Amino acid sequence: MAHLRPSSRHSFFVLCLAAVLALTGVGLSSGTALAADWPQWRGPQLDGTSAETGLPLRWSTEQNIAWKLAVPARSGATPVVADGRIYLSVSKDPETDKELALWAVDAKSGKLLWQRPLGGGNELKYKQHMSSPSPVTDGQRVWVMTGTGIVKAFSREGQELWSRDLQKEYGAFGLQWGYASSPLLFEDSLIIQVLHGMHTDDPSYVLRVDQATGKTRWRVERPTEAVRESPDAYTTPMVLERGGEPEIVIAGGDVVTGHDPVTGRELWRVGGVNPDRGASDRLVASPLVDGHRIFAFGKRGPIVALEASGEGTPKTLWISETGTDVPTPVTDGRYLYVVNDSGIAHCFDAATGKIVWGPQRLATGTYSASPVLADGRIYAINESGTTSVFRAAPEFELLATNSLDGYTLSSPAIAQGRIYLRTDEFLYAVEEPPASSGSHE
DSSP, rough: OOOOOHHHHHHHHHHHHHHHHHHTTSSTTTOOOTTTTOOOOTTTSSSSSSOSSSOOSSSOSSEEEEEEESSSSSSOOOOOTTTTEEEEEEEEEETTTTOOEEEETTTTOOOEEEEEEEEEEOBBBTTTTTEEEEEEOOOSEEEEOOOSEEEEEETTTTOOEEEEEHHHHOOOOOOOOOOOOEEEEOOOOOOOOOOOOTTTTTTOOOEEEEEOOOOOEEEEOOOOOOOTTOOOOOOEEEEEEEEEEEEEEETTTTTEEETTTOOOOOOOOESSSSTTTTTTTBBOOOOOTTTTEEEEEEEEEEEEEEEEESSSSSSEEEEEEEEOOOSOEEEEEEEEEETTTEEEEEEEEETTTEEEEEEOOOSSOOSSSSOEEETTTEEEEEESSSSEEESSSSOOEEEEEEESSSSOOOOOEOOOOOOOEEOSSEEEEEEOGGGOOOOOO
């Protein structure tokens, strides 16, 4: 087994145990998938990391490509992978076709197994289509949300289990650039946030939805004093565990909040991600939870590191004005690796906030996808489809630069020895051939 940082071992153990119990017919939670899968946007541990090793270091459109599948248009949705299947939120060019869909793909061959409609109303909002939220899956079921507010559940074989329309139920979304938050797969539920305010006076809210029935467990409003565009957030909820109990962590509207997963009640709130109360400081990068630490990211800074080891409101550990904007950073527990939307990388000491190295420029371009960490490396892909691979270490070392030559908004997914990369033209399965497996550094 690859070495895991201490704060990740519990999560990894739970995922492995779930797989064993599934084989023996004993249920642990319908919200867990195999450890080698990538069941939701930030992966099996909700932090952008994978325990996979032997991953490819170099590739091109022809080299180290196990297969590629044509897709109709760009999407910000990351492919999710579980039990041999890949699920994709798919949109077409809204100038010609406004329909949205969910695809199921065979992970081994790249064959399209089925596709199901998710409704119309697709539109282009600056960069993104309304397919931006990533699906989530436990391997037997898949749940998908669209930027139009449709939430649906399907069986592994594509049978629709239930459907909801959140805009019809709770009012129109009011974000400047269109809704793009992904659901969080949590225990037997989905946690969905709608944080908005630029184009609505309706309150922001957080929702817990039963996975099996689609019924609301709870819905709580999440007030904010943020103004104009700053109530808008494109972040995804995360989970903090302390004292053996989980808390739901939400970032947006100038604050980070923790919520009781049973009732939705707000347990604490911390400001500081928009210290100057800027009117256009919407949040895009999601909170990052690493054990008892929470990292929250303002618009191009600051980074606010919180300590949540004790009871009550988390304490501020450190603040750095050097930050990110769109890409969510990643950590190995000791270091925090940050790639901003201009392709400038920094490495921070996660405990103190001291800059260990940086700024370092990666491949030139704009970065919207979030970096991932596996096999001792950081993989960061820009909008031109070029991935910079650098070592996860206290000294910067660029290992490779690989181009797929396609417009890319989607973050990489890692599963079963492969890296899945999505451009506006293809979904690629990148894999080291068996005959030449091993390190090529």
